[in-house]
Amino acid sequence: MEFSEAKNKFVQTWGALGSQWGINKTMAQIHALLMIAPEPLSMEDIMEELQISRGNASMNLRALMDWGIIYKEYKPGERREFFTSEKDLDELAVKIAQERSKREIKPALKVLKEVSTSVGGTSAEAKHFTEQTTKLYDFVLKADNMLEKVTEFKDNWLARLVVKIMK
Amino acid sequence: MEFSEAKNKFVQTWGALGSQWGINKTMAQIHALLMIAPEPLSMEDIMEELQISRGNASMNLRALMDWGIIYKEYKPGERREFFTSEKDLDELAVKIAQERSKREIKPALKVLKEVSTSVGGTSAEAKHFTEQTTKLYDFVLKADNMLEKVTEFKDNWLARLVVKIMK
């Protein structure tokens, strides 16, 4: 396969994977590009390579930095900013897990807790509701704890995680 | 909190959570509704409760059945079909993991493998590309294996999983 074909295929695939997992396509594509770039890239480079507008590039670079998975870099004697990606994949997983927990799961947990503890009454419907939402709360909490624990250890995190959960 | 308010809040929240994780809002809402319904619901019931069209209800019920997380049920003497959800949450997690692996991760892995093994040449760019995409392939494969292993054990899957991975 031609290098350029392989590169393009990779960027497209990473973009598609991202968009299925709640990260927008361009964001994932920029990340893909930075993952395989041997040198930091400028915003121009990225716009050029992905054929996207300046605004789009700017917004998604910002978002990636907010997630903590790419970094700004300054080159001596250069006015422009350059970007590199986090290349340690375990670190990447940790950061994504943290962000998603914070942004999505935590707020949902809050509501689940609220609704699972606030319905009184003795009707079968109400009882069943409380029972089910409580189970869901426990379940989501368990899942979230796992995500969080991942972030506490970088190496061999899985084994340690289990010790912690099972004890 | 009023029962109806709590119910509504729960359905909305589950819907939002779903849509952030790649499952469409209505699909997640229907699932939420079935999770808390003490009795199987008909399509009418669901349309009514969520204020959605017949077509929408039909398509999403179908999708949920394809995922294997809700079931059709027939009541004696009733022409209509009724639906219930999988209420075992571990089973739910297993099914979701299986589906997402099959639909999203497996195809991406195929491409990653392809691009990581097909670029020849000796340029720094090409070498770096091959190196990085190989790492990504291994990483995604590892993640996917974990998802898959989940499906092999229902009870205490985490502990067993670790034994298997660490051995």
Place this chain on the structure above:
DNA sequence: TTGAACTTTCAAAAATAAATGAAACTTATT
């Protein structure tokens, strides 16, 4: 302090995804 190089913002446009609803289809009943 002016202006050139570069970045960010955000209202509007474009692209994408989801929902509607009426017609077609299926299945059971008389």
Place this chain on the structure above:
DNA sequence: AATAAGTTTCATTTATTTTTGAAAGTTCAA
């Protein structure tokens, strides 16, 4: 075999998300 009850399909509409691009904002160098 005709009808009624119920379900699915899919072209069109609607809602949501993403992208654009031009104006506003920064920062640095002279």
